[in-house]
Amino acid sequence: MDLDAILKEIQEEIQKYFTKGKLPNYIPMLAQADESDFAMSIITLDGEEYHIGCSNKKFSIQSISKVFTFTLALEHYSKELYKRVGHEPSGDPFNSLVQLEYESGIPRNPFINAGAIVTTDCLASIFEDNAFNEILDFMKKVSGDQNISFDKNIFISELGHGFQNFALINLMKSYHNIKNPIDDVIQIYFKQCSIMMTTKQLAHSMLFLANHGKDPLTNESILNESKAKRINSLMLTCGHYDASGDFAYKVGLPGKSGVGGGIVAVVPKKMAISVYSPKLNVYGNSLIGTKALELFTTKTGLSIF
Ligand code: DON
DSSP states (O other), rough: HHHHHHHHHHHHGGGGGGOOOBOSSSGGGGGGGOOOOOEEEEEEEOOEEEESSTOOOOEEEEGGGGHHHHHHHHHHHGGGGGGTSSSOOOOOOOOOOOOHHHHHTTOOOSHHHHHHHHHHHHHHHHHHHGGHHHHHHHHHHHTOOOEEEEHHHHHHHHHHHHHHHHHHHHHHHHHHOOOOHHHHHHHHHHHHHHHEEEEHHHHHHHHHHHHHHBTTTTTOOOOOOHHHHOOOOHHHHHHTTGHHHHHHHHOOSEEETTTEEEEEEEEEEEEEEEEEOBBBOOTSBBHHHEEEEEEHHHOOOSSOO
């Protein structure tokens, strides 16, 4: 299969969608992204790489960070973690408060904001003041690249405007599902969202999930096979919030999006893919990124179904 040619076709076919979608403005710094940016990277388990567009340009990974913090927390807490965060799709937007009150402060899954904030709280309990550095070190390890950091301006922008997240964390604190001081936890959460990565780095960072928990390029075991299966399942059922069903229907791969415009996807036992385009659809997922992945599985037949 000529993946370079397929990436070129995809790049041509997505051009007509650049007029659609919107940059997010609830985090003001994200509204400054370049609307015309597009990048897509594929890395196979045997290390072949295919890239198109601005695949060396860094963007904020936002909710894609939720996959990594959950992986890290699962390693330390195992099944205990599921007492504080569930594994069912929410069917609600990523920052919704409604379900959380009905369900006594236990978020439906780790990939909505509330669930990711609980996950971060768990990491704060284990690593204390070093929690953010541990998250960053983990990102460097799984992407095989030391050149990863967070963007202070995006972090400050979200800290000043993340009212919904403050509401979520306060509600969960009132139900005793946040153990550490809310200001500490929310700052780690906003910092992890403002980590900057390229599609190239993100594709590498997903390879362990395409390979039963082991990085195929370094042979390092990141987590065991059973946990890798669970994370992939959660990405398939919950990775795109209330559009998770739509993403599974159109793309047919485990995936995770972020409001920074990135999406990662896993083709089990074959490859990891990352795509970037900053304008979002109404669900807060990259509009062109979703379309590009749909074209990819249609053209290659490489969906899990
Ligand atoms: O907490 C927030 O609202 C953002 N930092 C992350 C949200 C996000 O990426 C949802 N993704 N589609």
